[in-house]
Amino acid sequence: MNILVIGGGGREHTLCWKLNxxxxxxxxxAAPGNAGTASCATNLPLGVSDFEGLKAAVLEHQIDLVVxxxxxxxxxGIHDFFLQDPLLADVGIIxxxxxxxxxxxxxxxxxxxxxxxxxxxxxxxxxxxxxVREGEAYLEQSQPPYVLKADGxxxxxxxxxxxxxxxxxxxxxxxxxxxxxxxxxxxxxIEEFLSGIELSCFVLTDGKNYITLPMAKDYKRIGEGDTxxxxxxxxxxxxxxxxxxxxxxxxxxxxxxxxIEGLQKDSIPYQGFIFIGLIKVAxxxxxxxxxxxxxxxxxxxxxxxxxNDLVTIFKAVQEKRLHxxxxxxxxxxAATVMAVSKGYPEAYEKxxxxxxxxxxxxxxxxxxxLVEGAIxxxxxRVLAVTSLGEDHQQAVQKSYKTLSKIDxxxxxxxxxxxxxx
Ligand code: AMP
Ligand code: GLY
Numbered sequence: 001m002n003i004l005v006i007g008g009g010g011r012e013h014t015l016c017w018k019l020n021x022x023x024x025x026x027x028x029x030a031a032p033g034n035a036g037t038a039s040c041a042t043n044l045p046l047g048v049s050d051f052e053g054l055k056a057a058v059l060e061h062q063i064d065l066v067v068x069x070x071x072x073x074x075x076x077g078i079h080d081f082f083l084q085d086p087l088l089a090d091v092g093i094i095x096x097x098x099x100x101x102x103x104x105x106x107x108x109x110x111x112x113x114x115x116x117x118x119x120x121x122x123x124x125x126x127x128x129x130x131x132v133r134e135g136e137a138y139l140e141q142s143q144p145p146y147v148l149k150a151d152g153x154x155x156x157x158x159x160x161x162x163x164x165x166x167x168x169x170x171x172x173x174x175x176x177x178x179x180x181x182x183x184x185x186x187x188x189x190i191e192e193f194l195s196g197i198e199l200s201c202f203v204l205t206d207g208k209n210y211i212t213l214p215m216a217k218d219y220k221r222i223g224e225g226d227t228x229x230x231x232x233x234x235x236x237x238x239x240x241x242x243x244x245x246x247x248x249x250x251x252x253x254x255x256x257x258x259x260i261e262g263l264q265k266d267s268i269p270y271q272g273f274i275f276i277g278l279i280k281v282a283x284x285x286x287x288x289x290x291x292x293x294x295x296x297x298x299x300x301x302x303x304x305x306x307x308n309d310l311v312t313i314f315k316a317v318q319e320k321r322l323h324x325x326x327x328x329x330x331x332x333x334a335a336t337v338m339a340v341s342k343g344y345p346e347a348y349e350k351x352x353x354x355x356x357x358x359x360x361x362x363x364x365x366x367x368x369x370l371v372e373g374a375i376x377x378x379x380x381r382v383l384a385v386t387s388l389g390e391d392h393q394q395a396v397q398k399s400y401k402t403l404s405k406i407d408x409x410x411x412x413x414x415x416x417x418x419x420x421x
Contacts, residue, residue, distance in 0.1 A: 001311065002027040002062055005041065006048050006078075007069025008034045010338075010366035010384040011296035014303045015067055015310070016041045017364065022311040029061060035375045036365025036383075049073045051081045058091055065314060068095030068272070071293050075105035075153060079271075092318035095272040096292050100263065103274075103290040107149045107189045110290050117262035119255055121287040122192040126151070129176045129186070136169045138190055147191040148172055152184030156232060161193065196281040197420075198288065199240045200298050203256055203274040204313065209322035210260050211313075212252065214238045214305050214329050216298040217421070222345055224416045231345045232381055235337045235417035237392045238301040242280065242421070251278065251285045259290075271317050300364045300384040301334035335395035336386040337403060337417050341367070342410025344380035349410050352377045356406040362386035363402065377408055392418040 003025055005012050013036035019025050020040040031054060033043035046053040049072055058066065066082070068074055077098035082088040095101075102109045108126045113119075127135035139146055146168035150158030158181050162168045175185035202213040216238035222228040243251075255276060263270050275291035275298070294302070303310070307328035316322045341348040350367075354375045357363050364386060367379015385402050389395030396418050403413060 001064040011299040024311040035368035074101040150181040150185035151187035300336040352408040
């Protein structure tokens with residue numbers, strides 16, 4: 001079959017790398033892709049939310065299956081766009097329809113969903129410009145730290161955690177009355193602060209059946225020891241050593257199954273990945289957030305551990321027979337370390353030549369592009385170097401060894417991925 005992967009980051013390079021290993025994959029395309037996907041797929045110069053452009057590409061290249069990487073096109077309704085077009089109605093899509101994508105597109109929608117289906121999460125209340133006074137009163141009655149979340153998509157920046165009441169009230173007003181995060185903060189969710197260790201759980205569903213993929217832990221801060229500014233992710237490990245069988249069972253019974261059943265009870269169709277951000281609080285799992293896609297850089301450690309043919313799995317999703325798939329996962333630990341551009345996550349440098357990418361290593365490219373045949377940096381997160389090992393220490397060390405041979409001007413990566421495990 002012919003497959004199109006939408007997106008151009010490390011997640012999409014990993015998906016292309018895996019799909020390309022399948023004998024069932026005839027022609028593989030990425031839109032827009034990057035220098036990494038160019039080595040295993042044909043890049044198409046299209047934006048991820050250019051639905052008309054993507055439609056033309058799907059028809060021209062006779063695409064059978066579209067795998068949507070990032071959240072934006074899902075929240076904008078790419079799946080619905082395909083279903084409504086008679087020329088595209090037969091094309092399979094991995095990624096939910098607009099209604100389900102609201103689980104990521106609106107924090108208030110996600111919280112109401114969890115409450116309705118008894119899925120453990122932080123206590124909350126939601127406010128708009130009309131109810132800003134009530135919001136301030138709610139903060140006065142809450143305990144610090146105060147957690148304020150812009151309801152809509154805010155490129156990962158819409159969550160504020162504040163220690164001071166006055167600061168929290170000021171930020172609440174800033175979000176609701178002065179559009180701090182644009183339209184995304186026209187509604188704000190105020191949440192109970194949860195203290196614990198975070199992990200990510202990945203589920204693939206056809207709407208009825210599901211498989212739980214390996215868990216992962218990512219490292220979001222720029223600095224060693226989890227300090228400094230938040231980033232898209234500086235590294236990840238899978239499996240997560242503090243997830244034992246009992247905790248896994250709790251996640252399955254209290255969160256994963258109720259989520260899938262909740263979607264069915266609410267008659268919300270879903271075909272695709274669900275990324276459940278979890279926190280372990282006193283031995284119990286609670287949901288921090290839902291995402292309607294895979295994580296990045298979590299994909300770079302989850303997918304390399306899956307032994308199955310990914311095309312077989314995606315076909316089973318499309319044909320709603322995911323219960324027939326027996327997931328096979330390597331017991332080895334995968335670690336990925338993200339190399340980023342100088343300045344990231346603030347204004348960063350671009351256009352630097354990258355040297356030392358070894359072909360036989362799992363080097364998943366993110367912000368890269370080919371310029372006259374040479375690989376150049378083109379984004380903040382540049383490449384994710386993944387290795388497998390007997391444990392996370394061994395896997396991380398292998399990635400550091402590979403990274404020691406890679407160079408571009410201003411290269412930076414965290415030297416302590418897995419330090420807290
Ligand atoms: P979110 O975009 O909802 O995933 O939030 C971003 C990050 O903020 C999470 O990964 C957590 O580290 C932190 N966070 C979000 N909600 C809470 C909460 N209720 N308690 C503590 N930390 C939180
Ligand atoms: N690594 C976090 C995310 O993909 O949202």
